[in-house]
Amino acid sequence: MGESKKLSVIITSLMAVTAGLAAGMIFIACVGKNPFVGLYEIFFGALATGRRIACTLGCATQLILTGLSFAFAFRCGLFNIGIAGQMIMGGLAASLAAAYLPDSVPRIITILIIVVTAAATGGLWSIVAGFLKARYNVHEVVSTIMMNWVAYWIVYDAVPRFICNPSVLIRSASLPVEKTLSAEWIRELTLYSTLNYGLIIALIMVFAVKFILDRSTLGFRLKAVGANRSCAEYAGINVSSTIITTMFISGVLAGLAGVTMYCGYTDSIVIGIMPSEGFNGIAVALLGNCNPVGILFSALFFGILRMASGSLAVMGIPQDLVDTVIAVIIYSSAVSVLFAGYGKRISAFIIGRKHLWK
Amino acid sequence: MEIIYSIFQNSVTYTMPLLMAALGCLICERSGVTNLCIEGLMLIGCFVSALTVMLLQESGISFTLSVVLGILAAMSGGVIFSLLYAFAAVNLKADQIISGIAVNMLASSLTVFMAKVITGAGNIHITRGIIRTDVPLLSEIPVIGPLLFSNVYWSTYLCLILWGMMFFLLYRTSFGLRLRGCGEHPSAVASAGINVIKMRYLGVMASGLFSGLAGACVLVTYAGDFNAVAGMNGLGFLAIAAMIFGHWNPLGILGTSFFFGICMTVSNMGRVFPGLQDIPTAVFGAFPYIATLIALVFSSRKSSAPKACGRPF
Numbered sequence: 001m002g003e004s005k006k007l008s009v010i011i012t013s014l015m016a017v018t019a020g021l022a023a024g025m026i027f028i029a030c031v032g033k034n035p036f037v038g039l040y041e042i043f044f045g046a047l048a049t050g051r052r053i054a055c056t057l058g059c060a061t062q063l064i065l066t067g068l069s070f071a072f073a074f075r076c077g078l079f080n081i082g083i084a085g086q087m088i089m090g091g092l093a094a095s096l097a098a099a100y101l102p103d104s105v106p107r108i109i110t111i112l113i114i115v116v117t118a119a120a121t122g123g124l125w126s127i128v129a130g131f132l133k134a135r136y137n138v139h140e141v142v143s144t145i146m147m148n149w150v151a152y153w154i155v156y157d158a159v160p161r162f163i164c165n166p167s168v169l170i171r172s173a174s175l176p177v178e179k180t181l182s183a184e185w186i187r188e189l190t191l192y193s194t195l196n197y198g199l200i201i202a203l204i205m206v207f208a209v210k211f212i213l214d215r216s217t218l219g220f221r222l223k224a225v226g227a228n229r230s231c232a233e234y235a236g237i238n239v240s241s242t243i244i245t246t247m248f249i250s251g252v253l254a255g256l257a258g259v260t261m262y263c264g265y266t267d268s269i270v271i272g273i274m275p276s277e278g279f280n281g282i283a284v285a286l287l288g289n290c291n292p293v294g295i296l297f298s299a300l301f302f303g304i305l306r307m308a309s310g311s312l313a314v315m316g317i318p319q320d321l322v323d324t325v326i327a328v329i330i331y332s333s334a335v336s337v338l339f340a341g342y343g344k345r346i347s348a349f350i351i352g353r354k355h356l357w358k
Numbered sequence: 359m360e361i362i363y364s365i366f367q368n369s370v371t372y373t374m375p376l377l378m379a380a381l382g383c384l385i386c387e388r389s390g391v392t393n394l395c396i397e398g399l400m401l402i403g404c405f406v407s408a409l410t411v412m413l414l415q416e417s418g419i420s421f422t423l424s425v426v427l428g429i430l431a432a433m434s435g436g437v438i439f440s441l442l443y444a445f446a447a448v449n450l451k452a453d454q455i456i457s458g459i460a461v462n463m464l465a466s467s468l469t470v471f472m473a474k475v476i477t478g479a480g481n482i483h484i485t486r487g488i489i490r491t492d493v494p495l496l497s498e499i500p501v502i503g504p505l506l507f508s509n510v511y512w513s514t515y516l517c518l519i520l521w522g523m524m525f526f527l528l529y530r531t532s533f534g535l536r537l538r539g540c541g542e543h544p545s546a547v548a549s550a551g552i553n554v555i556k557m558r559y560l561g562v563m564a565s566g567l568f569s570g571l572a573g574a575c576v577l578v579t580y581a582g583d584f585n586a587v588a589g590m591n592g593l594g595f596l597a598i599a600a601m602i603f604g605h606w607n608p609l610g611i612l613g614t615s616f617f618f619g620i621c622m623t624v625s626n627m628g629r630v631f632p633g634l635q636d637i638p639t640a641v642f643g644a645f646p647y648i649a650t651l652i653a654l655v656f657s658s659r660k661s662s663a664p665k666a667c668g669r670p671f
Binding site for chain 2: 027031079081137141145148150153154157273279318324326327328333336
């Protein structure tokens with residue numbers, strides 16, 4: 001990608017963010033609060049103290065993984081809208097494994113087992129949609145949504161049945177710290193924030209996905225299928241198996257998001273709700289232009305937004321404002337053509353003036 | 359016999375919102391725009407009608423009038439919100455799937471936000487929806503009477519009349535021919551001097567109108583309140599599945615919506631029947647979604663989607 005094009009992509013993303021924040025400020029003003037104080041609270045609430053920064057990172061962990069999950073399928077031309085379902089299935093499998101593993105198993109092996117279980121479950125859950133798409137041409141958006149609801153009901157039934165919390169019926173029993181991804185030393189260092197080892201998994205995955213997309217034949221195949229399906233088929237690429245593999249890996253990433261969410265960020269599963277991280281992953285991926293490094297940064301930004309909901313609630317603004325801001329950002333990135341012209345113009349302007357700075 | 363009548367009457371109740379949403383989606387896709395934001399538009403319809411009905415009933419207006427006004431408000435709310443999608447998908451030629459998802463997310467977060475600002479809690483409760491009644495004379499007919507004319511909501515007939523009108527409009531008028539042409543071969547329609555952009559706008563707006571009506575139907579018949587957290591429980595996507603399963607054909611969607619209506623009745627009433635009490639709730643809860651997946655497996659192999667559907671013009 002040329003320098004000018006790269007810059008214009010970044011400028012377009014920044015414009016989408018600006019549009020989202022502007023819409024958020026308008027809504028804050030409509031509620032009768034000072035929008036500038038609201039904007040200040042958003043960043044202050046997430047970055048004021050070391051503990052809050054750690055919580056923001058803990059929040060961003062899931063978003064990095066769900067963003068990667070959506071982007072990976074999207075590069076192949078597939079829309080994995082079932083990330084939320086794959087997350088809860090992965091989280092459920094990991095929680096079951098953690099709850100039923102004997103305490104005598106060494107910590108490192110426990111962690112390894114729950115991570116692999118979650119990844120495998122997420123992958124298998126999403127492979128159903130991949131198979132239906134490849135074999136029966138079932139639209140993946142509809143099938144993954146249906147799989148979300150099936151997952152929702154499985155969790156609804158399995159949590160009270162197998163990992164029941166006797167005091168709170170809608171929540172699974174809390175896992176002991178040594179069976180989750182959170183570590184005592186991180187907790188002490190950051191005053192019991194939500195930061196956990198999951199962040200390391202997420203960072204490894206950023207580079208793994210970057211490697212697969214840019215340096216492997218699978219990456220080449222899936223990008224070819226995404227760019228032009230019939231052309232890829234004509235070139236001898238097995239489209240069906242590429243679609244199934246892509247959906248599997250996308251589901252693995254979603255499953256990993258599930259384990260960091262339910263065995264790290266929190267230590268229990270609440271039944272009856274879908275994790276919003278699943279849908280926010282779409283926003284993260286689109287804002288990061290479906291590029292792993294871009295996703296890392298956009299996930300950090302969305303982590304800040306999510307953390308801000310607490311301090312907005314203190315101001316008396318419903319925390320769902322954050323979801324509205326995120327939705328406006330997705331809408332703006334979807335209609336980025338509107339800004340793309342300006343983005344190009346601005347980047348050409350900046351590059352044209354470069355000689356003046358030297 | 360009583361229990362069969364009761365199942366049938368409930369199925370019809372669950373069918374109508376699905377039928378309306380699927381009909382809106384059908385008109386939109388026939389005009390060449392893929393529409394995945396049915397769920398969001400239904401949510402907007404449900405929210406707007408809940409708000410209108412609640413405010414009107416508080417002000418002491420008659421219940422029926424408030425429901426009628428609520429439905430009208432929901433339809434106009436759906437149309438206005440669908441313009442947001444039309445602007446992105448038709449004017450700006452944005453990716454239709456992404457902008458559909460964005461509109462869905464916008465609808466769900468916006469309705470929760472506003473519901474919390476207005477009522478403090480996440481849901482809006484209405485005092486009274488539509489009351490089930492018997493149609494005079496017709497309900498006396500044996501078999502057909504209890505099946506179709508007893509214990510019904512008047513909104514059911516409204517939906518069926520609208521369905522018939524749209525069937526006529528799409529297949530018996532030149533307007534319908536042009537609209538369908540925009541989904542099959544837009545440049546041919548354009549060369550005949552028809553404004554394709556305008557036709558597609560009308561298609562998207564029709565989906566907003568009917569999805570808004572569907573959301574209002576959910577509220578005034580079986581739901582009784584707008585619940586921001588539960589949203590539409592994937593009903594909009596069931597409607598899209600019903601449209602695919604019905605092969606983009608009005609007669610087809612009538613049958614498939616009724617099939618999903620029966621599935622939802624089983625899901626909601628299943629445990630009432632003797633012998634089924636031991637089956638876990640989750641099985642009934644997941645039943646409509648699994649049935650949809652299976653139905654799609656059988657109907658998607660040979661796609662009968664409009665040829666230019668999803669391609670910007």
